[in-house]
Amino acid sequence: MKYKLITVIVLLVLMLAGGIWECVYITKTFRELEQRTNEILSEDAIDKQKVLDTAEWLDKQHKRLEFVVPHFQLNEVSFTCGELVGAMRSNDEKAAYPLLYKLREVAKRMGDIYRFRYQNII
Amino acid sequence: MLVIIARSLIILLVLVAGLRFMGKRAIGEFQPFEFVIVLAVAELASTPMQEITTPILYGIVPLITVFVAHYIITSISSKSIRFRKFFNGKPMIVIDQEGVNNENLRKLNLNVNDLLEMIREQGYFSIEEINYAIIETNGKLSVMKKENAPSPQSIPMTLICEGRYLEDNLSKIKANKENVQKILNKKNIRMKDVLLMTADSNKIFLQPVKGKYMIFEADDEI
Numbered sequence: 001m002k003y004k005l006i007t008v009i010v011l012l013v014l015m016l017a018g019g020i021w022e023c024v025y026i027t028k029t030f031r032e033l034e035q036r037t038n039e040i041l042s043e044d045a046i047d048k049q050k051v052l053d054t055a056e057w058l059d060k061q062h063k064r065l066e067f068v069v070p071h072f073q074l075n076e077v078s079f080t081c082g083e084l085v086g087a088m089r090s091n092d093e094k095a096a097y098p099l100l101y102k103l104r105e106v107a108k109r110m111g112d113i114y115r116f117r118y119q120n121i122i
Numbered sequence: 123m124l125v126i127i128a129r130s131l132i133i134l135l136v137l138v139a140g141l142r143f144m145g146k147r148a149i150g151e152f153q154p155f156e157f158v159i160v161l162a163v164a165e166l167a168s169t170p171m172q173e174i175t176t177p178i179l180y181g182i183v184p185l186i187t188v189f190v191a192h193y194i195i196t197s198i199s200s201k202s203i204r205f206r207k208f209f210n211g212k213p214m215i216v217i218d219q220e221g222v223n224n225e226n227l228r229k230l231n232l233n234v235n236d237l238l239e240m241i242r243e244q245g246y247f248s249i250e251e252i253n254y255a256i257i258e259t260n261g262k263l264s265v266m267k268k269e270n271a272p273s274p275q276s277i278p279m280t281l282i283c284e285g286r287y288l289e290d291n292l293s294k295i296k297a298n299k300e301n302v303q304k305i306l307n308k309k310n311i312r313m314k315d316v317l318l319m320t321a322d323s324n325k326i327f328l329q330p331v332k333g334k335y336m337i338f339e340a341d342d343e344i
Contacts, residue, residue, distance in 0.1 A: 004143065007195050011186055018183075071175040 019045040022068045023116050029061050030111035031079075046096055051088045055081050069114065077106055129178055130171045136182050137167055140189040149258050153210045156332075159192050210259040217241075217255035217265075221335030224317055230257055234283055234318050241265065248274045248320070250327060250337055278320035278327060285314040295321060309336065 036054045054101055056093055058081050080103050087096040113120065140163070144156070150161065163185060170181025199206040214226045216237055227237060237255075240263040246252055253268040279291045282304060292299065306313060311330055318329040321340055329335040 004193065007143070008190050015186065015190075018179075068179065069178055070177065070180075106145060112281055 019116075025112070026068065026114040027111050028113045029065065033058065033107040034104055034111070035108065036119045037100055041097075041100055041104065046093055046100070047087065048088050051084060051096070051100075069110070072121070073110065073113075077103070077110070080106065125174050126172065132178060133167050133171050133181055133185075136185050137163065140185055143189055144192055151262075153259055155195060155209055156192065159188055161296040163188055178306075213256045213258045213286050216263075217249060217252050217256060219253070220333065221249055221329045222317055224259075226257075232257070238280070238318075247333065248278055248322075248327060249318070249329065251255065274322045275323070276323040278295055278325075280318065280320050281314045282313070282319035282320075285316055297321065 033054070036050070036057070038091055040050050040054070058077070062074060062078055080099055084099040084103065087093075087099060124302070125186075126275040146157075166184045166188065167182060170176055170178055182187045195209060199209060212231055214223075216223050216226050216230070216232070222234065222237065224234075227233065240257075241247075241249070241252065244263060244265050246265060246267075251268055251273060252265055256264045258264055279295050280288050281291055281295075281297060284286070287299060289313065291297075292302075302314070305326065305328075306316065309328065311328070315331050316328065317325070317331045318325045324340050326338055326340050327335060328337075
């Protein structure tokens, strides 16, 4: 029976640790995304390099986020980012602004969806 | 498709490991909360098997949580009788020396027909053959047979059940409602106070809602 108790304790610790890591990581990642988009929007003109850096950073995070965030939601972020990169490469600032605002909102909401809060439990 | 196969195998392994972890209990012996767990596990396992856009952790973590919860509940149950009573309920006597214990039947959300069915499944066709009957926490019926109790010679037909005539059965044995009412009048019992009245080829069994059952010879009374 002792091995069962040890197994349960190990599983509980792993799940709690994993859950805390997931919470912290998702919140941190989407907060950073929100920060980056805020930075880009706060300037008078959209900094193309910053947008491309953000897209590259997001692409790296995507692979880790896939473990813990449903893909269809993650893909929405990636598709928006892709459209944004396309708009920047074609120097279409008019098209880029709505996408930046969308990305900022998505980042704000996604962080909330996966945080540990009572609204998500209920 | 390959992804679905891989996910299905992983979830299946987790399920098998978890059910082994739960211990060996036959399905018919599950406690209520274990039955709930088995139902929940079936649902939890199916979605991540098919939904490839959902991380597999969304399937594995709830399964492990449920199995760990089961372990914690059974551990506490084995150490605390009060906790066990709260989670599993307690066995209840439904037939005693006075016959059918209607109060306990009601508490269990059972009726007389359910009880008769359960005792027939155990091989008893009459209440008078039984000393005690207990509904266990897993819903099964345990019976203590009455020594030297006579078995009915034919299948007892229910004439009155919970204060109402069973017209079909009355006509099957060609019984007369007036005669049945006369019997009740003789015994000073109102119709609505009759929980169960059965008749076989030579006996009438009468169980009032409150009080001990009565058995008397049928003769040609009904």
